[in-house]
Amino acid sequence: MDFKSKYIVPVGADGIHILNTGDWRTQRPVLDQEMCIKCGSCLLYCPVNSINKKDGVFNISYDYCKGCGICAHECPKKAIIMIPEEGK
Numbered sequence: 577m578d579f580k581s582k583y584i585v586p587v588g589a590d591g592i593h594i595l596n597t598g599d600w601r602t603q604r605p606v607l608d609q610e611m612c613i614k615c616g617s618c619l620l621y622c623p624v625n626s627i628n629k630k631d632g633v634f635n636i637s638y639d640y641c642k643g644c645g646i647c648a649h650e651c652p653k654k655a656i657i658m659i660p661e662e663g664k
Contacts, residue, residue: 601643603658605636611655618647618656 607618612634619627619634626641627634636647648656 601638601641601661603643603645604638604661605641605643605645605647605656605658607634607636608655608657609633611653613653613655615652617650617652621646621650 614632614634616629616634618636619629622641623644623646624640624642626637626639627647628637629635643658643661645658648654648658
């Protein structure tokens with residue numbers, strides 16, 4: 577077997593492909609910054625690491641967010657709500 581790469585990776589023998597997996601989402605989490613107490617529960621529980629913290633503020637990266645709602649469920653102040661994704 578002749579591979580293009582010497583490493584076998586989960587996506588394929590020719591390397592890791594960047595997929596915009598957020599395109600699959602049917603619901604979108606929306607974070608209310610005023611309600612957020614910056615506890616980090618959303619970041620901790622996000623299964624695809626779509627939540628990041630920069631300068632003490634949490635943000636959701638919609639490029640990879642699948643809209644599972646775990647962040648909204650785990651937020652103790654309910655600062656994250658799920659809304660329908662437009663056009664889907």
